[in-house]
Amino acid sequence: MTQPITFYVGHQGRGHANRAMAIIGALPADRAVTILTARPALFDGFARDVAITALPDEADAAYSPPPLLSAQPTPDIMHRAPLGDAAIRRSMRTILEHLDTVDPALFVIDVSAEIALLARIASVPAIGIRMHGNRGDPAHLAGYQACVGLLAPFDEALEQRDTPDWIRARTCYTGGLCTTQDIVPTKAEARTRLGLDPQREIVVVLTGGGGAGTPYAPLTMAARALPDTQWLVLGPVQREGHETDFGNLDMRGWVSGITDYLAAADVVVASAGDTIVHEIARVGRPYVCAPEWRYFDEQVRKAERLAELGAAIALFNWPGASTPWRGLLDAAKALAPEALTMLQADAAAAAAARYLEGMAVALWARPTTG
Incomplete structure (x- = not known):
């Protein structure tokens, strides 16, 4: 043996x-x-x-x-x-x-x-x-x-x-x-499975279980800035207790079938964990990378490199106002998709x-x- x-x-x-x-x-x-x-x-x-x-x-x-x-x-x-x-x-x-x-x-x-x-x-x-x-x-x-x-x-x-x-x-x-092996559906197929509007702009916000979660307050500013956009928030969030909720901000928590959600998105806003980066690359969606705090600046350095490669828009500080959000999403949509998809094998x-x-x-x- x-x-x-x-x-x-x-x-x-x-x-x-x-x-x-x-x-x-x-x-x-x-x-x-x-x-x-x-x-x-x-x-x-x-x-x-x-x-x-x-x-x-x-x-x-x-x-x-x-x-x-x-x-x-x-x-x-x-x-x-x-x-x-x-x-x-x-x-x-x-x-x-x-x-x-x-x-x-x-x-x-x-x-x-x-x-x-x-x-x-x-x-x-x-x-x-x-x-x-x-x-x-x-x-x-x-x-x-x-x-x-x-x-x-x-x-x-x-x-x-x-x-x-x-x-x-x-x-x-x-x-x-990428450890996820689910078949990647088309955007239309994914939205049908999830019961989502086939025409509406959808942003999926995602973080994993290794940290405290996505800060909720900046997401309320995003939802307010873009009321016609549906914001689907997956994974844990950090709440401060004073936020105003909005009807287009949908908190889904932990979900199965993450590939369907990514495929349904027009833009993904996510942290820079290894699993998340490669799941987004596998599906090939415009990516706003918001690194979480980690020892040795692990996610910050990865976000920097993704931005240098034109694979993502790096978001080092969550916006404190509503005005930047339209520009962030449009900048992500303008990136060449292959700059991100080539990073997954x-x-x-x-x-x-x-x-x-x-x-x-x-x-x-x-x-x-x-």
């Missing part, structure tokens, strides 16, 4: 787990897979036979360090390293015991600089999943150096201009990895799986003699 490939999967939102399942599903059937995650429920219903080991959820652990421990500086090559936290110690022990037991050919880390360093110290070859953002700090660079390779689940065209050459050279770019998960399988074989190959 071949050595397994082990995945460490972050549990912020659903994107990391969905990406892992897409890649794992494309691996050869005879390649065993194990998963380490603090939220095993994210993999409920996954068709592939995998062994999941639950990690302690450090966010749920109530730990208040003594003042002197809390005051200790964090080493430059780490992002989060509090002292005296038993939950972290249990996580590290669980990871090391798992790796020692299964002896993986590869350890795919999505994402953690500290876990990459731990893998190298433990003599386990790791592949780091790359994300956008300001990641030139010592911790990220050390994590990249600790890995035997890096995997970017996005198109090389979306790479940031300031990424060092040595990181680019170690990176496998899969093309934009139907075969991205398969490309990632080929890379991982190839590394799992090549790293352990011994020269033949004779």
Whole structure:
């Protein structure tokens, strides 16, 4: 039996787990897979036979360090390293015991600089999943150096201009990895399915589950500015309590069949999460990209690059008045559709799986003699 490939999967939102399942599903059937995650429920219903080991959820652990421990500086090559936290110690022990037991050919880390360093110290070859953002700090660079390779689940065209050459050279770019596989309907078909007016201008506003949600107040300004436009708001929203509701502002919350909503839209206003970007690119709708706050400016840097490529209109600050909205929508409609659609690749998960399988074989190959 071949050595397994082990995945460490972050549990912020659903994107990391969905990406892992897409890649794992494309691996050869005879390649065993194990998963380490603090939220095993994210993999409920996954068709592939995998062994999941639950990690302690450090966010749920109530730990208040003594003042002197809390005051200790964090080493430059780490992002989060509090002292005296038993939950972290249990996580590290669980990871090391798992790796020692299964002896993986590869350890795919999505994402953690500290876990990459731990893998190298433990003599386990790791592949780091790359994300956008300001990641030139010592911790990220050390994590990249600790890995035997890096995997970017996005198109090389979306790479940031300031990424060092040595990181680019170690990176496998899969093309934009979209985890949604629903058939993309025409706009007319999608509106019929959803019971929407076939002629009215429709804007879909969308964010994922990794943050606080779309701010509601600016959307009320948009609805007021364009009363003939229907605004469909999907996912969570942030309310301040003083907003005025409008009849053309339709709060739908969490929905199934996101592809239908995107296909029904004339314009999509959405955050810059990996999953959302590639879902919009797959459907090919004009895109106003409103990045959410993330560590290391991940979404801001991605929005900047999308704008540089002419793939989206970047909205770094939600308008505080009604007047900008017509211009934002018209600017998005004026973009060349192919600048966005080219960033998604139907075969991205398969490309990632080929890379991982190839590394799992090549790293352990011994020269033949004779």
